[in-house]
Amino acid sequence: MTKKIGFLSFGHWTPHPTSATQTASDALLQSIDLAVAAEELGADGAYFRVHHFARQLGSPFPLLAAVGARTSRIEIGTGVIDMRYANPLAFAEDAGAADLIAGGRLQLGISRGSPEQVVDGWRYFGFEPDDGESQADMARRHTLVALQAIEGEQFAQPNPRPMFPNPPGLLRIEPYSEGLRERIWWGAGSDATARWAASEGMNLMSSTLKDDESGEPFHVQQRKQIEAFREEWATHDHGFEPRVSVSRSIFAIMNDLDRRYFLGTRDAEDQFGFIDSTRSVFGRSYADEPESLIEDLRRDEAIAAADTLLLTVPNQLGVEYNAHVIESILTHVAPALGWR
Incomplete structure (x- = not known):
């Protein structure tokens, strides 16, 4: 599959x-x-993770807009924005503006979030779960409101004496970017949340971590998650075909520097552990000479099932080195696997 x-x-x-x-x-x-x-280099996407209270990228939309203004073709996305922290209507405004700047190239990955740097950090952003609601429920509630706003729902009662003339009827969030609603992805950590994403008309974004639901290798469980997503999608009429992405750490060993950084790393096998009292499986990394790397990747069932592959990059090694990492995969690995 390309x-x-x-x-x-x-x-x-x-x-x-x-x-x-x-x-x-x-x-x-x-x-x-x-x-x-x-x-x-010919890559298809530039995606950025979002974490709060951390020495990492935290405020995505200024960055996405800047990338959109400096590029002309590449998709620009997130993987993922934690919706526990998001004001849904402000999110919709910022997303619409950044997408218009980028000419309709945003691919926004959102989710219920992962463990953060502080306890209940979303409280500092002014959010509390409703009575009887978990923080995951709150994230999904924020998401559904944001989706309606991004879709262009008209819901706000206009002022009868506005400063500027209004169009007729109820008002919507502006700026509105046509088509953005079909470019929202849900970062699913389980089969159930993948099915929920399908039911709500969001694309599926699956990374290198998911709930351990069978004890099988990570890539097998992830492939089954993708199948569950597509089966659920087929029962709805969302009006467009969904996309599925997976993330992997993949390094082609091309020179001594690559060898020093990555060959023989300790994360060449799946890892099982607990996150928030949930048993989870963490996918392995891939690092080898191109011929061996190609054979290893050929056996990854989830990569085979997905239409989009996101290469996690070691950004602290600098732009030049990370461009080399991306080019090595595009040039020496992807063609042999039929990805390009």
Whole structure:
């Protein structure tokens, strides 16, 4: 299956001499530069992880808009925005503006979020679950409101004496970007949430972590999650075909520097553990000479099932090195697997 291939950056920055991103400014500006470099190399997507209260990328829309203004073709996305922290209507406004700047290239990954740096950090952003509601329920509630606003629902009663003339009828969130609603992805951590995403008409974004629901290898469980998503989607009439992405750490060993950084890393096998009292499985990383790497990747059932592959990149190694990582996969791996 041919695939769209992009990168996913967590945007770490560390004030340490060995880090190429020592400040938040470094992380942001280098993220823009890497997106430009990836587009020049022929990659299909530039995606960014969002974490709050952390030395990582935290406020996505200024970055997405800047990348949109500096590029012309590459998809620009998130993987993922934690909707526990999001004001749904402000989210819809910012998303619409950034998508218009980018010419309709946003691919927004959102989710219920993962463990953060502070306890219940969304409380500091002014949000509380309703009575009887979990924080995951709150994230899904925020999501459904945001989806309606992004779709252009007219809901707000106009002022009878406005400062400027209004169009007739109820008002919607502006700016509205046509088509953005079909480019929203849900980061699903289980089969059930993948089915929920399908029922609500969102594309599926699945990373290197999911609930351990069978004890099988990660890529097998993820492939089954993708199948569950597509089966549920087929029972609805959303009016468009869904997309599915998976994320992987993949490094083709092309030179001594690659070998020093990645060959023989300890995460070459799946890992099982607990997150928030839920048993989870963490997918392995891939690092090898191209011929061996190709054979390993050929056996990954979830990559085979997905139409989009996001390469997680070590952003603290700098733009030039990460462009090399992306180019190595595009040039020496993807064609042999029929991805390009």
